[in-house]
Amino acid sequence: MSSELPAPRRIITAHRAEDGVAVVKDDGVIPLLDVAPGLRVAPLWVTNSVPAKDNNLDDDGGLRRATRDSGLISPNGTHCTVTDLAPGAWTAWHRTNSLDHNVIISGTPILKMEDGERITKTGDVVIQRGTMHAWYNPGPDWARWACVLIDAEPAVVNGHALEAAVKEAPSS
Known part of the structure; x- marks a missing residue:
């Protein structure tokens, strides 16, 4: 297995009081x-x-996730994260009530959808709109993407709201 990616650097700006x-x-x-x-x-x-x-505000917005039990989505708010996926690893199938902007930073993770899959590469942007999906990293290197998740109303199909859900990881 390839070596893990280094922890991301975060630079926060502000104004001098x-x-x-x-x-x-x-x-x-x-x-x-x-x-x-x-x-x-x-x-x-x-x-x-x-x-x-x-x-x-003077607090660290990165620490809010550690101090709040809000999960992936902050009601009426946003989450900005970096996700790393090891070679050969899958995420669980999942759907969130959010609008997600995923920017592929490194690797070639595969976006698995209910109708098939798409291979992504560095620089690609995946906009998730409350859909059931999973990610797979075929390797050989770790994959990394930046995510901005914005709270959203559930997707509605034929008058039925699609609820947030997590299922087992797909099989290869």
């Missing part, structure tokens, strides 16, 4: 959390509302 000059408030590495075999996530920032009020 006395004169409003734009400054770097924090610059550091965010540790990745093991959430399942071969699956690691780094929570970079969480907002509790849209529009976000974070520009005027």
Whole structure:
């Protein structure tokens, strides 16, 4: 198995209180959390509302996920994360009530959908709109993508709301 990717660096900007000059408030590495075999996530920032009020708060939005039991979605808010998937690893099948922007940073993860799959590559952007899906990394290297998840109404098909769900990982 290839070596793991380094933890992502996060740079947070702010304004100096006395004169409003734009400054770097924090610059550091965010540790990745093991959430399942071969699956690691780094929570970079969480907002509790849209529009976000974070520009005027002094707390670390990355720590909100650790201190709140909000799961992947913050009601009326957003989550920004980095996801790493090991070679040969799958995520579970899942659907969230969110609009997700996934930007592939490295590797070639496969997006598995109910109607088939798409191979993605560095620079691709996958917009998830409340659909059931899973990810698979065929390797040989770790795959990484950045995700911005925005709370959304459930997708509705034929008048029926599709609820959030998690199922077992697909088989190869």
